[in-house]
Amino acid sequence: MSKRALDAARAALAAEHAAVYGYGVVGGRVDDDRRAEAAAAHTAHRARRDALARTVRDLGGRVAVAAPAYALPFAVPDAAAAVRLAAALEDRVAGVYSDLVRAAEGPLRREAADALREAAVRAVRWRGTGVAFPGLAERA
Template sequence: MTTLEAARAALAAEHAAVYGYGVVGSRVEEARAAEAREAYDAHRARRDALDRAVRDLGGTPPAASAAYALPFPVQDAQTAVRLAAGLESRIAGAYADLVRAADGSLRAEAAAALREAAVRAARWQGGSVAFPGLAERA
């Protein structure tokens, strides 16, 4: 995977995460609403930075879809938390690919984003995995 391909894939994952956190925020319990808002804001910031990175690499950033298919119905706070954990795991995978493909400051940013996603995933799911972003590839 080239750096540009990995950056575009991470940007597409960020678009999906921003959409997904809109759903999470509408269903999560009030006690975790601030956490959902913070994650939403963080993903918007990462999305904007990746948009610039893709352009800097000479590529065209993928546009966000109007809607995204969710992996399961999100009807209550419990399924909203499960969705948030899944979003973070998916993002971690995209950033793991970008860490492998990039170098320099983009690689450092991807590593920071991977770390942040792993921390958020652990908070949402109440535990962590040894290698965030790689567990599903074992």
């Protein structure tokens, strides 16, 4: 596998670390009716993070550990902001998986495409609307 694929896998791992952290914030602020959705997304991102750590190792790379905290893109004082944060987290994750789809081949490319699709679907659920080309900021 190429250095480009390893770099893209590392970027996806970093985004998953941030998403796991971010969903901790979302889960603490979101209304009760969306808490199960936030918990499911948190679990999904943890699973993707763990799989990516194995992938990075398998590609011969060093696995970066999660930071103790991550800067959020905006303040999250209430449930409405928590919903916006969840959509933003999914958009970010979709973007890095789009890069991994472009860089990888074979099973890793398929896994990245599945992860991109899952993030795009979650973003639509949180935001209520979709984008034409999820994960491709230059096409949005």
